[in-house]
Amino acid sequence: MGQECEFLAECGLFTKHQPTNDLACQGFIKMYCQGPKMGECRRLEHRLQNGMPPSDDMLPSGNMLLFKSEDENLSQRSASPSLTGPG
Numbered sequence: 001m002g003q004e005c006e007f008l009a010e011c012g013l014f015t016k017h018q019p020t021n022d023l024a025c026q027g028f029i030k031m032y033c034q035g036p037k038m039g040e041c042r043r044l045e046h047r048l049q050n051g052m053p054p055s056d057d058m059l060p061s062g063n064m065l066l067f068k069s070e071d072e073n074l075s076q077r078s079a080s081p082s083l084t085g086p087g
């Protein structure tokens with residue numbers, strides 16, 4: 001087994017979004033939390049620099065999850081936010 005980020009069990013990105021975006025979250029976990037890009041995780045960097053975690057909506061790449069508000073019902077659209085990674 002390889003190494004794993006010490007904050008994985010409590011990382012807000014996953015505690016908040018994994019129930020509705022499990023596949024995308026699994027991809028981030030494989031790439032960052034248990035993978036070769038852990039050292040590039042902006043969430044981890046923010047946490048170490050500030051002593052507290054960033055927004056639950058910040059991705060490991062540093063991008064923020066964006067919720068469409070426009071003139072539609074946000075409560076319905078926000079049920080499945082789009083997780084888009086660096087590719």
Ligand code: SF4
Pocket residue numbers: 005006007008009011013029032033038041042043044060
């Ligand atoms: S997203 Fe970053 S801070 Fe969160 S568990 Fe994964 S590597 Fe750690």
